[in-house]
Amino acid sequence: xxxxxxxxxxxxxxxxxxxxxxxxxxxxxxxxxxxxxxxxxxxxxxxxxxxxxxxxxxxxxxxxxxxxxxxxxxxxxxxxxxxxxxxxxxxxxxxxxxxxxxxxxxxxxxxxxxxxxxxxxxxxxxxxxxxxxxxxxxxxxxxxxxx
Amino acid sequence: xxxxxxxxxxxxxxxxxxxxxxxxxxxxxxxxxxxxxxxxxxxxxxxxxxxxxxxxxxxxxxxxxxxxxxxxxxxxxxxxxxxxxxxxxxxxxxxxxxxxxxxxxxxxxx
Numbered sequence: 001x002x003x004x005x006x007x008x009x010x011x012x013x014x015x016x017x018x019x020x021x022x023x024x025x026x027x028x029x030x031x032x033x034x035x036x037x038x039x040x041x042x043x044x045x046x047x048x049x050x051x052x053x054x055x056x057x058x059x060x061x062x063x064x065x066x067x068x069x070x071x072x073x074x075x076x077x078x079x080x081x082x083x084x085x086x087x088x089x090x091x092x093x094x095x096x097x098x099x100x101x102x103x104x105x106x107x108x109x110x111x112x113x114x115x116x117x118x119x120x121x122x123x124x125x126x127x128x129x130x131x132x133x134x135x136x137x138x139x140x141x142x143x144x145x146x147x
Numbered sequence: 148x149x150x151x152x153x154x155x156x157x158x159x160x161x162x163x164x165x166x167x168x169x170x171x172x173x174x175x176x177x178x179x180x181x182x183x184x185x186x187x188x189x190x191x192x193x194x195x196x197x198x199x200x201x202x203x204x205x206x207x208x209x210x211x212x213x214x215x216x217x218x219x220x221x222x223x224x225x226x227x228x229x230x231x232x233x234x235x236x237x238x239x240x241x242x243x244x245x246x247x248x249x250x251x252x253x254x255x256x257x
Binding site: 013034107 | 168169213238244
């Protein structure tokens with residue numbers, strides 16, 4: 001994948017399926033592999049759902065920007081929103097197997113990506129999800145082994 | 148997502164088809180909770196053969212269903228787990244919490 005995909009959707013859950021399809025296609029284009037693709041789609045879906053439910057408080061008319069790009073050795077998905085400031089990587093996450101209703105979204109985001117990062121710039125929240133490409137993951141494992 | 152309920156003498160089968168996400172999971176939750184509170188139903192079988200994607204809100208619906216079923220002394224079982232839903236339940240360490248059966252008849256039979 002050369003360049004990047006940059007799309008805007010409204011904060012309406014009816015857009016979620018389209019967003020998942022888009023991210024799934026991007027993962028396939030860079031040959032991420034079946035398991036990592038499911039993981040990236042899951043993380044991005046949870047991040048988008050959080051924006052819709054919490055950052056925008058259920059208002060279905062607010063802007064969300066989704067950017068997918070291949071960087072050196074990884075696929076990156078960025079989710080941009082103008083809602084309340086919220087760092088999904090800085091929250092305490094309860095154990096996912098506690099028998100309670102909700103609250104597993106953050107756990108799924110954090111355990112599904114290789115790296116995650118949050119920033120607030122010019123009134124926008126940017127959540128970046130990163131998944132290493134298979135060759136890069138192997139190289140990294142070898143580097144770790146050698147070191 | 149579609150939810151179809153088939154009633155049997157031994158219990159009810161909730162047949163789910165399509166993606167379960169924050170848009171659709173309230174319907175699944177409602178269907179399971181309604182059956183779980185119906186004391187006449189000894190077993191609820193949630194058949195997920197037609198589901199390839201389930202998010203945390205879908206998992207929450209299943210967990211709430213399980214809790215309610217236990218409260219009403221009803222058995223809740225899952226059938227037909229595809230890779231996607233299985234991954235999520237495994238990752239959240241909930242796979243062993245649920246009673247997973249091979250088929251509707253296996254779930255209704257013993």
